[in-house]
Amino acid sequence: MSINDLLNSSTRRDNAAMPESDALVEIDALQEADLVDVRFDVSGSSLAMLFDLRSALQFRLANTAVLVIREVEELHWASSEPKGPRRVAHYVIGSKPDVEANRFTLELVCLRGWRLSVVASSAEFFVGDIPGLSEAPPNFVEDDEQTIAEAMPAWDSIFEPRWATFVDPIEPQSL
Numbered sequence: 140m141s142i143n144d145l146l147n148s149s150t151r152r153d154n155a156a157m158p159e160s161d162a163l164v165e166i167d168a169l170q171e172a173d174l175v176d177v178r179f180d181v182s183g184s185s186l187a188m189l190f191d192l193r194s195a196l197q198f199r200l201a202n203t204a205v206l207v208i209r210e211v212e213e214l215h216w217a218s219s220e221p222k223g224p225r226r227v228a229h230y231v232i233g234s235k236p237d238v239e240a241n242r243f244t245l246e247l248v249c250l251r252g253w254r255l256s257v258v259a260s261s262a263e264f265f266v267g268d269i270p271g272l273s274e275a276p277p278n279f280v281e282d283d284e285q286t287i288a289e290a291m292p293a294w295d296s297i298f299e300p301r302w303a304t305f306v307d308p309i310e311p312q313s314l
Contacts, residue, residue, distance in 0.1 A: 142205055142298045145265060146187055154265060156302035160197035162206055162234060163243070163264050163306050169234040171196045172204065173276065174249050175292050185209045186257055188247075191292050192266070193276050194230065201266045201301050203292045208245065210260035210308070219252030226287050227279055229253055236262075243306045260308040267300035 145151055162168040172195035178187045190204040198204070220227075233248040243262045247255040269292050277290035 141295050143294050154300040154303035158302050161304050163236050163262050163304050166235050168197050169231040172231045174229040184211050186211050202272050203269050205265045207263040208259045213258040215256045217254045262306045265300050265303045269296045
């Protein structure tokens with residue numbers, strides 16, 4: 140199953156298990172993971188983030204993660220990265236999730252001045268492997284763009300989930 144297929148699969152919750160580390164509740168769980176891509180689906184009001192875990196500090200048993208935030212209410216994106224002709228790594232230097240009342244919030248800070256904050260009703264975190272991905276990330280300085288692209292996780296990559304965690308909306312308590 141590809142990552143794209145997983146995002147809309149009715150069986151995606153079958154992967155629920157205790158994680159090595161949980162980016163939905165642990166501060167800095169994503170530290171040193173490489174934020175590869177972000178997709179916002181306007182019609183579904185969801186945000187999906189694709190991470191390369193090969194350099195992450197908290198993950199040793201998998202090479203890829205997908206964090207999906209559903210029913211997005213607020214989204215802020217800022218970048219002070221200078222424009223350049225080549226792809227670069229965007230390593231996470233800080234991640235701060237919070238679950239309070241009926242809202243999930245995430246603040247993500249990456250190298251090169253990228254900042255993302257989001258408020259939503261629910262979130263899903265999938266960790267697994269893309270078969271055939273090398274043990275180390277590509278060399279972003281010396282490798283050409285095609286070599287880099289082939290050595291990185293992509294939305295259409297075949298993905299084998301190892302575990303997943305979920306934060307669901309909490310119904311307000313009636314008095």
